[in-house]
Amino acid sequence: MMRLEDAEAFAQREGLIVVTIADLIAWRRLHDRVEARARTTLPTAFGTFDTIGYADLLTGADHVALVSPLGIPAESPLVRVHSECLTGDTFGSTRCDCGPQLAESMRRVAAEGGVVVYLRGHEGRGVGLLDKLRAYALQDQGLDTVDAQTALGLPVDDREFGAAAAILRDLGIESMRLLTNNPEKETQLRDAGLTIETVPLITDRTVNNSRYLETKRVRLGHRLGESA
Numbered sequence: 001m002m003r004l005e006d007a008e009a010f011a012q013r014e015g016l017i018v019v020t021i022a023d024l025i026a027w028r029r030l031h032d033r034v035e036a037r038a039r040t041t042l043p044t045a046f047g048t049f050d051t052i053g054y055a056d057l058l059t060g061a062d063h064v065a066l067v068s069p070l071g072i073p074a075e076s077p078l079v080r081v082h083s084e085c086l087t088g089d090t091f092g093s094t095r096c097d098c099g100p101q102l103a104e105s106m107r108r109v110a111a112e113g114g115v116v117v118y119l120r121g122h123e124g125r126g127v128g129l130l131d132k133l134r135a136y137a138l139q140d141q142g143l144d145t146v147d148a149q150t151a152l153g154l155p156v157d158d159r160e161f162g163a164a165a166a167i168l169r170d171l172g173i174e175s176m177r178l179l180t181n182n183p184e185k186e187t188q189l190r191d192a193g194l195t196i197e198t199v200p201l202i203t204d205r206t207v208n209n210s211r212y213l214e215t216k217r218v219r220l221g222h223r224l225g226e227s228a
């Protein structure tokens with residue numbers, strides 16, 4: 001097989017352009033990242049959301065956009081970009097704040113207009129369900145959420161928000177009020193060219209999630225106030 005340097009030298013001589021796999025992946029991150037493949041309505045406790053199912057052409061994950069019954073206001077709509085959490089969102093686990101954050105986001109987006117973008121493939125901050133459950137087992141032994149990831153040889157946070165940026169663009173949103181306490185999420189969306197004003201999304205502190213929230217505040221830099 002020809003080495004990349006040789007291919008580049010050959011291409012330069014012949015006036016050709018070399019496109020590597022890495023170039024193609026980078027291009028796909030920016031263009032044609034998602035495709036809307038299904039549209040329907042979803043009646044929920046918070047109202048009926050126009051619902052769009054997106055295929056993520058880079059990762060193969062399926063994502064969902066829940067558009068408020070009031071639609072998407074032209075000016076700085078309210079947006080929640082939510083990472084999948086089976087245990088919190090579906091089973092109502094109180095180890096984390098995901099379930100109450102999702103409910104509060106849907107309630108506010110329904111009331112004010114805007115969209116909830118639900119990102120699948122983000123489970124366990126990107127490491128997947130089984131590794132998150134393994135990390136929980138270590139947390140049962142006293143490790144915090146960061147040290148549990150490291151002890152398992154896993155990244156602390158492996159999420160990238162390119163699909164969310166692409167979905168928001170597809171919905172015509174360039175500027176938004178983003179419901180989040182996570183500065184890294186804000187930075188990634190800003191780096192994707194979107195204009196972000198953050199709106200805190202603070203939910204109740206409980207006996208079960210207080211250490212988790214404190215770790216997010218102290219070790220991951222989430223804006224959770226002194227009392228989290």
Ligand SMILES: Nc1nc2c(ncn2[C@@H]2O[C@H](COP(=O)(O)OP(=O)(O)OP(=O)(O)O)[C@@H](O)[C@H]2O)c(=O)[nH]1
Nearest residue numbers: 083084085096122123124125132135145180181182
């Ligand atoms: N690996 C791992 N993932 C977790 C843990 N607790 C929650 N998660 C995952 O973390 C993701 C949610 O991320 P968070 O850090 O709670 O919050 P965020 O979405 O980054 O920030 P906000 O926008 O402020 O909610 C979900 O995918 C959860 O499955 C944990 O202890 N270990």
Ligand SMILES: [Zn+2]
Nearest residue numbers: 085088096098
């Ligand atoms: Zn969770």
